[in-house]
Amino acid sequence: MNIDFSSFDMCRILVIGDVMIDEYLWGEVERISPEAPVQVVSLVRDSSTLGGAGNVVNNLVALGAKISVASVIGTGDNASLLLTLFNDLGVDTTGLIQDANRPTTKKTRILAGHQHVLRIDRETKQEISQAHAARLVQFVQERMHSFNVILLSDYGKGLFSEILLRQVIDVARKNNKSIVVDPKGLNFKKYAGATAITPNKKEASLAAGIEIVDDASLIKAGQKLFHDIPVEKVLMTCGKEGMVVFEDGKDPFRISAEARQVFDVSGAGDTVLAVLGLGLATGASFRQAAALANVAGGIVVGKVGTATLSREELRRALEPTLGGLAPKQKTLSDLILITQRLRAEGRTVVMTNGCFDLLHIGHIKLLSASKKMGDVLIVAVDDDASVRALKGEKRPIIRAQERLRIISALDSVDYVTLFSTGKLKHVIEALQPHILTKGSNYTTETVLGR
Incomplete structure (x- = not known):
């Protein structure tokens, strides 16, 4: 695969999606509470990073792309932290709308030793107001000409109403821009008109109404999604089995995954969406971009926690002399x-x-x-x-x-x-x-x- 990594610097990508904060609280457990039969966690360390669509942004910035982000967030300390995290990355945040009546999504994970003890979610799934949706569409219309690719990262937190999706996708199509969606929920028809959707195997199974138990049922589910939803491509991610591309007039195209040691699958879908979009932005074919995204996803699952990857890691993973062993080799x-x-x-x-x-x-x-x-x-x-x-x-x-x-x-x-x-x-x-x-x-x- 011949990839000009220097071309990543020239790519301008708009990410629209449910941005959030991932907070991690690490501690130690030495006793049970006298108040209730629960563990007492003594806090040792805490950290916060970008989550949801923010992790898509993080991956793209790590690879050198120029990114704008659009979403609706709250106000207060969590919103300020989110804006700071984006600004530290040099991300254009003019597309972020603040709503005092809406919380900024924050997921707090409490870990003790090797155990994930508890997760606390601060969020709403209520749809954004029509006024905020109109402002987002206006932003997209005014700035569409400056972007190579549009990425939609749907985490089901109320940002993507069917009306907003319809208008954003229409604007992209009228401007001949690729628009790729990481979907959520059971109704994938709301993404009609997109260049591609990228469900994982479980999401595809639920949306198609077909239990995927073997290769035949996987193909059946993918083909049903493709025929039921008017999109150009369906890219189903299948974990250790790689990916399958479904497109019009062609047999399903399989992309095999390299055998890798898996530490954590958190955020792998975000990496796939980011690198697929980046590949398309460089002018690669969809299959080439999907193959690149497959390699990238294989690298990040070999890391602990939600993680990004560097150009060097991607380059080394593509070297035929190193192949799947490259992610183990670190500076x-x-x-x-x-x-x-x-x-x-x-x-x-x-x-x-x-x-x-x-x-x-x-x-x-x-x-x-x-x-x-x-x-x-x-x-x-x-x-x-x-x-x-x-x-x-x-x-x-x-x-x-x-x-x-x-x-x-x-x-x-x-x-x-x-x-x-x-x-x-x-x-x-x-x-x-x-x-x-x-x-x-x-x-x-x-x-x-x-």
């Missing part, structure tokens, strides 16, 4: 952010390091035993110059990129990174793993970073 700066998040979520991070020049059974046992000591295993691999300094001028036998790929292929390994001569101490201090492991040929006194 030190990437791993610093990952380990911070893992520690905040109560996960135990284990790290080991070595040359791994000619992998042998001792290495396999070390890595397997290391993974059993925690939740996530990071392996730091010496670069070629470091191996040469340690092993002699005729080493390494296997070059660094090949050694990274070999280590990445092991199920026990979650992430790998390359480090240079004399930099191991810096890597350990930066990542601050809970547990540091070494082979039996080391003693406690000789282990760096103990």
